[in-house]
Amino acid sequence: MLKDITIGQYFPGDNLIHRLDPRFKIVMTLLYIIMLFMGDELYSLSFGIVYCIAALVLSKIPVKLFGKSIKPLLPILIMTAILDIIFIREGTVYFQAGFFKLTEDGVFTAVKMIVRIIFLIIGSMLLTYTTSPIQLTDAIERLLSPLKRLHFPVHSFAMMMTIALRFIPTLMIETDKIIAAQKARGAGFDSSKLRDKAKALVPVLIPLFVSAFRRAEELATAMECRCYRGDIGRTKMKSMNAGICDIVSLTITFIMFFAAATVAVLF
């Protein structure tokens, strides 16, 4: 049950996409997302799709993995499509029954929305699959470092994110264990009544909170023992250096971005 969630799961590999500087990857992903949502027509959308598929092929990550991540979002996708079809009433009418009108524009918008959301997910998944959480937060810290001038605690923010990501799998394993232990004492998790379901959560959530606080305290002590003082005088073991590959990739992304923008404006 809990094993199937893949938030920020890193899929180790050694290829162009994996090796790219994470800072560049984040910027490229942002450009890509804007690219997806820029134009209203299929022409501009196709740039994003081509870009994403190219990156997907280069990353050598099995497509099956993405399918698994999209599956839980299917209800949202279907809902979006249904709403689009019901509320967009312009264009050629295919079919009409009372209030309900199936129009060309409605179908078209629904398809575009689904494609967009799917590619949005694939694109952001690609970032987390090819970049380890540590690299990611490190890159975010670097990218946000100009905000330090405004006294924004960039380092603490990045550290908090790193720790949160680090503890997701730990807490999931813990939850599984607690559920098993309470089941052994006859806790019912299979009742279909909402009231019973909510009641069954208490024996799981309380131990989970207690253990999360315990871990937080232990971690804080451990960090203090190692003289952690935030980013004062802290150096990085792995410094990030942009190479020729990074610059070329970013340039290509920018060219695609402006091409998509031009097409979006022109058509």
Added chain:
Amino acid sequence: MIILRAEELTYQYSTGTPFEKTAIDHVNLEIEEGAFVGVIGSTGSGKSTLMQHFNGLLKPSSGHIYLNGQDIWADKNKLRDVRFRVGLVFQYPEYQLFEENVYRDIAFGPSNMGLNDAEIKLRVYEAAAFTGLTEEQLFQSPFALSGGQKRRAAIAGVMAMKPEVLILDEPTAGLDPMGREEILAEIKKYHQKTGCTVMLVSHSMEDVSRYTDKLLVMDKGKIFCYADTNEVFKCADELARIGLAVPEITRICNSLRKKGIPLDESIYTVDEAVRQIVHYYKSKSGGDV
């Protein structure tokens, strides 16, 4: 009478992926009613996984588990009933305490069974007595207790369900020597008084050797041997090969025997060793030691 029986039991993790691993490999096993069984094996030998099969928390990939001759997976609606009849205390059970006081936490299992208040009260007090919890402690928050007391409260929570089989997964892990002794003694007392079947999973040969009648040795998901405790310790060399050491006192006696002192092959308590060594010297020196 056989209370628990495993038949060709196999369990695989992550079947069909590159991470596939067989944790339990075609295990056949019969546990006699009323036995006190020790379960040992090195880390990853499948002890805990096997135990979680006995109360239906894990579903076998293939094979069957029988409780009193009935396949526990035959009727899924009766699984909850199986969990009341085969009580399982997990490793570090104190992390599952959640109620506002110890009494209510111990009562969690019995009240899930749908018992009436009088019966629940009776069982809570009985379980508290077995684990040495005082009346005062019963009405404290479980989080206010010491580590050893929390452990007892958690164990009492399973004992209070009065299971026919009580399985404890490393009940003494992380406790100081005093705490270990006390908890093991309490479990032994529980076994003697209730006469129910107890299975004790442990890393420590010392612990299982002193308390159990039978020993189940697991290695790499298979049963290495299942025999009377004193029989098992005769095969010190084989045990060492799968990464398990016989108790220190057994090793010392084995060395002494090799040097020509006629001691039994199955000594695993210091008292017994002392008795035999004294006996040997007495007979040698004509009785004046």
